[in-house]
Amino acid sequence: MTLAVAEAPAAAGRTGPPSDPMLPRPWRVCRSVRETDDTFTLELIPEPGQPVQPFAAGQFNMLYLPGIGEVPISISGDPTYPHTLVHTTRAVGAVTKKMAAIRRGDAIGVRGPFGTAWPVEDSEGNDVVFVAGGIGLAPLRPALIQVLSRRERYGRVVLLYGARTPDDILFRKQLREWRADFDLEIQVTVDRATHDWRGNVGVVTALISRVPFEPGHTVAMICGPEVMIRYTVMELERRGVTPDRAYVSLERNMKCAVGFCGHCQLGPLFICKDGPIFPYEKVAVLLSQREV
Amino acid sequence: METLEPLLAEHPFVRGMSPSQIETVAGCASNVRFQTGQYLFKDGEEANQFYIIRKGRIAIEAASPTHDPILIHTYGDGEILGWSWLVPPYRWRFSGKALELTRVLMIDGKCLRGKCEKDHDLGYELLKRFADILAGRLDSARLQLIDMYASASKGRRR
Numbered sequence: 001m002t003l004a005v006a007e008a009p010a011a012a013g014r015t016g017p018p019s020d021p022m023l024p025r026p027w028r029v030c031r032s033v034r035e036t037d038d039t040f041t042l043e044l045i046p047e048p049g050q051p052v053q054p055f056a057a058g059q060f061n062m063l064y065l066p067g068i069g070e071v072p073i074s075i076s077g078d079p080t081y082p083h084t085l086v087h088t089t090r091a092v093g094a095v096t097k098k099m100a101a102i103r104r105g106d107a108i109g110v111r112g113p114f115g116t117a118w119p120v121e122d123s124e125g126n127d128v129v130f131v132a133g134g135i136g137l138a139p140l141r142p143a144l145i146q147v148l149s150r151r152e153r154y155g156r157v158v159l160l161y162g163a164r165t166p167d168d169i170l171f172r173k174q175l176r177e178w179r180a181d182f183d184l185e186i187q188v189t190v191d192r193a194t195h196d197w198r199g200n201v202g203v204v205t206a207l208i209s210r211v212p213f214e215p216g217h218t219v220a221m222i223c224g225p226e227v228m229i230r231y232t233v234m235e236l237e238r239r240g241v242t243p244d245r246a247y248v249s250l251e252r253n254m255k256c257a258v259g260f261c262g263h264c265q266l267g268p269l270f271i272c273k274d275g276p277i278f279p280y281e282k283v284a285v286l287l288s289q290r291e292v
Numbered sequence: 293m294e295t296l297e298p299l300l301a302e303h304p305f306v307r308g309m310s311p312s313q314i315e316t317v318a319g320c321a322s323n324v325r326f327q328t329g330q331y332l333f334k335d336g337e338e339a340n341q342f343y344i345i346r347k348g349r350i351a352i353e354a355a356s357p358t359h360d361p362i363l364i365h366t367y368g369d370g371e372i373l374g375w376s377w378l379v380p381p382y383r384w385r386f387s388g389k390a391l392e393l394t395r396v397l398m399i400d401g402k403c404l405r406g407k408c409e410k411d412h413d414l415g416y417e418l419l420k421r422f423a424d425i426l427a428g429r430l431d432s433a434r435l436q437l438i439d440m441y442a443s444a445s446k447g448r449r450r
Binding site: 189199210 | 349351360363364365366368369370371391428431432435436438439440441442
C-alpha cells in the first residue's frame with residue numbers, strides 16, 4: 001500500500017504559494033506559552049492586510065527574527081484555522097532562545113508554508129497509529145486534530161507518545177482533554193521516571209505491542225528522533241504493519257526552504273521540498289547510513 | 293474443574309504451538325491477583341515463575357540501599373514478565389511490583405523446565421518465544437541508554 005503524501009495545503013483549499021517564497025511576511029505574537037523547561041509555543045496572527053496561506057498537517061514555516069536569524073519550525077496548530085499560526089519548538093540555539101523570550105505583540109517574520117503533508121485524508125477508512133517522541137508530538141498535532149475532527153471516518157485511532165522525563169511531556173492539558181473527549185487510545189511513557197510519576201516507563205516502541213489495531217488496515221505516522229523512527233517501524237513490522245504503511249517526518253538544517261541551497265539535502269532528497277513528510281520506504285536506507 | 297487452557301490459548305505468546313504443548317504449559321499455570329503495591333517477586337529471590345499480565349500494570353525496580361527503588365520499566369496488559377526462570381542460577385535480577393490491581397497467569401517455571409527437559413520440541417518452542425521477548429527488551433534497554441530525546445537536540449542548535 002502506498003498513500004500519496006500531500007504536496008500542497010489540502011485542508012483549507014490551495015490558494016497558491018506566496019508571490020515571493022523568500023520574502024518573510026509580518027506576523028505578530030498573540031500568545032506565548034511555556035510548555036516545558038526548554039520548549040515553548042508561539043501563536044501568531046497576521047498583520048492587518050497580510051494574506052493568510054492555508055497549510056496542511058505536517059508542513060513547516062520559516063520563522064524570522066530580524067537581526068538574529070531564521071529557523072524552520074513545523075506548524076503545530078489546527079489546519080482548518082490558518083488565521084492563527086501555532087509553532088512549538090525547543091529553545092536550543094541562538095535564534096530559538098531569542099524566540100522563547102519574545103512576548104505578545106512582538107513582530108516576527110513568516111515564510112511558508114513549505115513541504116509535504118501527512119496523508120490524513122488518504123488514511124480514511126484505516127486505523128491510524130501516531131507515534132511521537134519528544135518534540136515530535138508538535139508536527140503530528142495538526143494531523144491528530146484533523147483526524148479527531150472527522151473521527152467517524154477512521155477506525156481505531158491511537159497515539160503513542162514517549163518523552164525523556166515526566167517534565168518533558170508536551171501538551172499535557174490537551175492530552176487529558178483528548179483522552180476524555182474522543183474515542184482515542186493514548187499511551188504516554190517516559191524513558192526516565194521521577195518518584196512521583198505514576199504512568200508508563202520505558203521507550204515508546206515498547207507501547208506498540210500493547211495497543212489494539214488491525215495491522216493490515218493501519219497507517220502509521222511517526223515523528224521523533226531518527227533512531228526512534230527506525231525502531232518504531234521495526235516494532236510495527238513485528239505487529240504486522242508493513243513499512244509501506246508508515247510515514248515519517250524528517251528534519252534537517254533547512255535554510256531556503258524551496259530546494260535551492262542544498263543545506264537540507266539527504267542523499268538525493270531535499271527535506272524542505274521533497275519532505276518533511278516521507279513514505280518510510282523512500283528514506284529507509286538513508287536513515288541507516290552515516291553522514292549522508 | 294475448569295482449566296486455564298482456553299485462557300492461555302487466546303494469548304499471542306502460544307500462537308503456533310500445538311494443542312498438546314499449550315495443554316502442557318496450561319498445566320503449569322495458575323490465575324493470580326496482586327493488589328496495588330504488592331510485590332510479585334523481589335531482587336535475589338528464587339525465580340521459578342513467569343507471568344502473563346491479563347490486566348493491570350507491573351513496575352520493574354532496581355533496589356538501592358541509599359535511594360528509593362529506581363523504576364526502570366513498566367509492563368501492561370498482555371505482556372510477558374520474567375525470564376530469570378530460564379537462566380541459571382534462577383534468581384530474579386530486579387523486583388516486580390503491582391502498580392494497580394493486576395491479574396496475571398502465573399506459570400510455574402520450575403515445573404516447565406522439567407517438562408522441557410523431557411520434551412525438547414516444547415523447550416525449543418518456548419525458547420524461540422523467549423528469545424523474541426528478550427531481543428525486544430534488549431532493543432528497549434539500548435534505546436533508553438541512548439537517551440535519544442536529549443541527543444536529538446544536540447545536532448540542531450538554531
